[in-house]
Amino acid sequence: MSLLGRDYNSELNSLDNRSQSPSESSSSITSENVHPAGEAGLSMMQTLIHLLKCNIGTGLLGLPLAIKNAGLLVGPVSLLAIGVLTVHCMVILLNCAQHLSQRLQKTFVNYGEATMYSLETCPNTWLRTHAVWGKWSSAVSHRLECSGKISAHCNPHLQGSSDSPAQASVAEIYRYTVSFLLIITQLGFCSVYFMFMADNLQQMVEEAHVTSNICQPREILALTPILDIRFYMLTILPFLILLVFIQNLKVLSVFSTLANITTVGSMALIFEYIMQGIPYPSNLPLMANWKTFLLFFGTAIFTFEGVGMVLPLKNQMKHPQQFSFVLYLGMSIVIILYIFLGTLGYMKFGSDTQASITLNLPNCWLYQSVKLMYSIGIFFTYALQFHVPAEIIIPFAVSQVSESWALFVDLSVRSGLVCLTCVSAILIPRLDLVISLVGSVSSSALALIIPALLEIVIFYSEDMSCVTLAKDIMISILGLLGCIFGTYQALYELTQPTNHSMANSTGVYA
Secondary structure (H helix, E strand, O other): OOOOOOOHHHHHHHHHOOOOOHHHHHHHHHHOOOOOOOOOOEOHHHHHHHHHHHHOOHHHHOHHHHHHHHOOOHHHHHHHHHHHHHHHHHHHHHHHHHHHHHHHOOOOOOHHHHHHHHHHOOOOHHHHHHHHOOOOHHHHHHHHHOOOOOOOOOOHHHOOOOOOOOOOOHHHHHHHHHHHHHHHHHHHHHHHHHHHHHHHHHHHHHOHHHOEOOOOOOOEOOOOOOOOHHHHHHHHHHHHHHHHOOOOHHHHHHHHHHHHHHHHHHHHHHHHHHOOOOOOHHHOOOOOOHHHHHHHHHHHHHHOHHHHHHHHHHHHEOOHHHHHHHHHHHHHHHHHHHHHHHHHHHHHHHHHOOOOHHHHOOOEHHHHHHHHHHHHHHHHHHHHHHHHHHHHHHHHHHHOOOHHHHHHHHHHHHHHHHHHHHHHHHHOOOHHHHHHHHHHHHHHHHHHHHHHHHHHHHHHHHOOOHHHHHHHHHHHHHHHHHHHHHHHHHHHHHHOOOOHHHHHOOOOEO
16 A cells, blocks of 8 residues: 555545534644655655656647747747746746635645635635635635645635535535636646547657668658557556556655656757757747647647646645745756757758657667667656646545545545546547647646736735736736637537548558
């Protein structure tokens, strides 16, 4: 059970212990450490590794196509702006959570709790009155999110009243909306990972007989796929199910390190290739049309995949006060890497840029190894992205059964969620459009809209400046417009008839 990282006996007892009064809990909270007894927490280096791995995923390899959709000039500038804006919203989220934690004397406030508590304490009488009906949801969220490894720890002192409400509250609705968006976003990432690994595995296997030791630019050979890409997805499925059975973040950090090593190696080879003989970009448009720019927005937001991990990672640090430095350092590395790879990749391949830059690499054993290494990195990253929705859903499911069934239910739900991501990948095998769709629908809300609104609700009554208020309103409007129009364009493109092999470019180029 040490590998799984969960003690169901203590967890179920903690979930059922809700008899302590608020005054008693407040006094206990202040003296409790964020980490359970015997756990040292994550070091700065471990946290940085997790942060980098959560942001450097499949979206990174789709950035050359995103730059193509925006234009050679507009793309890099817009990507930098979105990156800075996203990091700023991450900082806003951290500040809001810390402010609420201090105000409410709690050791940790997660994303969902921040939305509820902000409404409960806001100056608007109607919202505050209705939020009172939902105070019980702090106990429900504790059931949903306590895991002892990445979310707030199973602590009965953090739980609210056990009274059942007569009606749903506004605060509760907002809280569950955030949890739902987190689940959709993270499972969307996992679904994209399925498609990415299957695409690259299919290309490696089916081009093996024409792969040579000489690396030349990829040319069209119009190969006929031997096996459907869905077969490769089903081949990967059982291995991912076994991987997600590992729940301990300390153990996952080992796999995260391995993923980073393979990712760094593959990225070095990718940059080594795309920087050779870059053609003069005189024929590349500086600005694309607005329809494809909407797809760029969704892809760009999608690439910043770590918004759901910011608060949990800070909570798990040995010294949480150092997280701001880790965040700025890690995200600076990420943004620079995004801009360089996206721009150089588009300049290298031009109009032939594919949904993933790995599909543009030469058909030789050296660059086939790049696909293999990056796929291994994505394989391990799947477990990290899967951890967030799993720890929202599983504790609640486990709390509904007896202790003897707890492990069975846990593993069954994990297996079911992995199968769900596989099924969604099978039903919509369009890597580029699914990336844009997930980014537009949920990532824009979690990364831009909600943090800005949270800052308004929490700090408006505390002499918030007009500049800050205007800034938050503009960020929310930008995120909302990107969500609406980006979702529309991605759905429209998905409804257009497209040959599957052309969709992800597997089996067409060799």
